[in-house]
Amino acid sequence: MREPPSQMTQIVGSLLVALAIAAVAVAVVTAHFGPTSHAELEGREERIDQRVDAREERREAAAERREEQAGR
Amino acid sequence: MEGLIEDLTRGNVTEVKVVLATVIVALAVYQLVLAAVSYGKVRPRLLESGPATWAHRAAGDTILVLAVLVAIACIGFYGWEEGGAHALFGCLLLGALAAKVLAVRIAGSSSPLLPWIGIALFGLFVATWWTSAGDFLGVG
Numbered sequence: 001m002r003e004p005p006s007q008m009t010q011i012v013g014s015l016l017v018a019l020a021i022a023a024v025a026v027a028v029v030t031a032h033f034g035p036t037s038h039a040e041l042e043g044r045e046e047r048i049d050q051r052v053d054a055r056e057e058r059r060e061a062a063a064e065r066r067e068e069q070a071g072r
Numbered sequence: 073m074e075g076l077i078e079d080l081t082r083g084n085v086t087e088v089k090v091v092l093a094t095v096i097v098a099l100a101v102y103q104l105v106l107a108a109v110s111y112g113k114v115r116p117r118l119l120e121s122g123p124a125t126w127a128h129r130a131a132g133d134t135i136l137v138l139a140v141l142v143a144i145a146c147i148g149f150y151g152w153e154e155g156g157a158h159a160l161f162g163c164l165l166l167g168a169l170a171a172k173v174l175a176v177r178i179a180g181s182s183s184p185l186l187p188w189i190g191i192a193l194f195g196l197f198v199a200t201w202w203t204s205a206g207d208f209l210g211v212g
Contacts, residue, residue: 025094029091029094033090
């Protein structure tokens with residue numbers, strides 16, 4: 001029969017298993033939250049604002065061009 | 073206190089608390105396995121009683137620190153209002169944690185009370201998680 005690993009190996013192995021369990025728990029819960037974290041929501045709002053601003057600028061530029069063309 | 077907790081968690085107080093509480097419960101399940109090996113109830117080929125006891129203590133110390141952090145965040149940020157069953161289980165849990173630490177310090181690791189306090193502690197960890205993080209995750 002094979003000898004069991006040394007005591008130090010067993011301790012390190014047990015602690016690594018505990019770390020893995022903690023990592024899996026963090027990953028599962030974080031995945032469950034999805035984009036509900038404050039930072040991500042803020043980022044998403046910022047991107048939406050930027051998109052709205054860009055659209056507004058394009059609309060204003062188009063209106064100015066139309067006015068210029070109408071003035072000629 | 074509220075501001076400090078909000079700053080430390082970057083405004084994600086509930087999310088951080090839920091993650092930490094879930095890690096605690098996951099580690100508590102592992103603690104049961106380690107305790108069973110430690111007391112010789114389970115005899116896996118790769119893990120003997122001594123190293124299992126050592127790992128049980130190390131993981132227990134980690135759980136203790138995490139539990140105190142979660143309790144501080146919980147009481148400091150949300151206070152005692154609307155705590156209900158969660159507040160009750162939380163208080164019992166902190167009491168059981170203190171009792172386990174005292175039992176180890178006073179009577180040593182051979183105290184016959186330890187397994188019972190440990191089982192009660194596990195139940196309280198699950199109940200406290202279930203009435204807060206479990207609800208939040210949609211499983212409680």
